[in-house]
Amino acid sequence: MSNTPERELAGVFAALGDTTRLALITRLLAAGALTATALSEGQAITRQAIVKHLQVLVAARLVVHERHGKEVLYAVDPRRLEEARAFLTAIAEGWDKALGRLKSLVEAP
């Protein structure tokens, strides 16, 4: 169906649009790879909640998981992030144009 690139991009941004998931990503980046249990230790929310967030990140392909014996390790896969970055950069190209229009808007007659 409408599995357009736009939808996928929005999914990546939506996955990033949550403080908990943002924190998970930074923690995973720092540690390399962690289990959901390790990620939930000392945290205010339940392991189950963490797992759900990780599933969102996996669905957006921002994170990969790998079963290793008894435990499942999660790690950031930066490839999808590049897409998002490319989009923001593309917008940045329209920067000057947009700023020019903004100016003329404010100074409009």
Next chain:
Amino acid sequence: MSNTPERELAGVFAALGDTTRLALITRLLAAGALTATALSEGQAITRQAIVKHLQVLVAARLVVHERHGKEVLYAVDPRRLEEARAFLTAIAEGWDKALGRLKSLVEAP
């Protein structure tokens, strides 16, 4: 607590995490500045829905609005996007490290 910077960043990403809003941003960038009514013309959803999305974008400071007589013009303000871009770039710096860990994770004994 980590109240301000992380939360705001997540807000920007959350605002971008919706196909409708993504489309609004690109349309606004292309046109420079448009009213909510103009943005809703020919669209499937109501003007009110568009207004709500625009309010989300304004709250995330991705878009500014300027009253001009009877109508209100909306335009993209790219300054906030730079923050998001900076974050993704910061992650990109951990790229190799993360990829290295990913590799060792996959190849782990």
Next chain:
DNA sequence: CATTTGTGCAACTATTTGGTTGCGCATCTG
């Protein structure tokens, strides 16, 4: 083998979100 440890699934609740309709008010324009 019995126990601990980590994961997976399911049901349930509360809040947020995306959307609608209806209406009143302000502002241009003939």
Next chain:
DNA sequence: CAGATGCGCAACCAAATAGTTGCACAAATG
């Protein structure tokens, strides 16, 4: 001035989200 145009509430609804609890199952360990 009278009508058209555009905006701003507010109430309401359905679906998605974030979180919980409870329990069962697989795998490492004494």
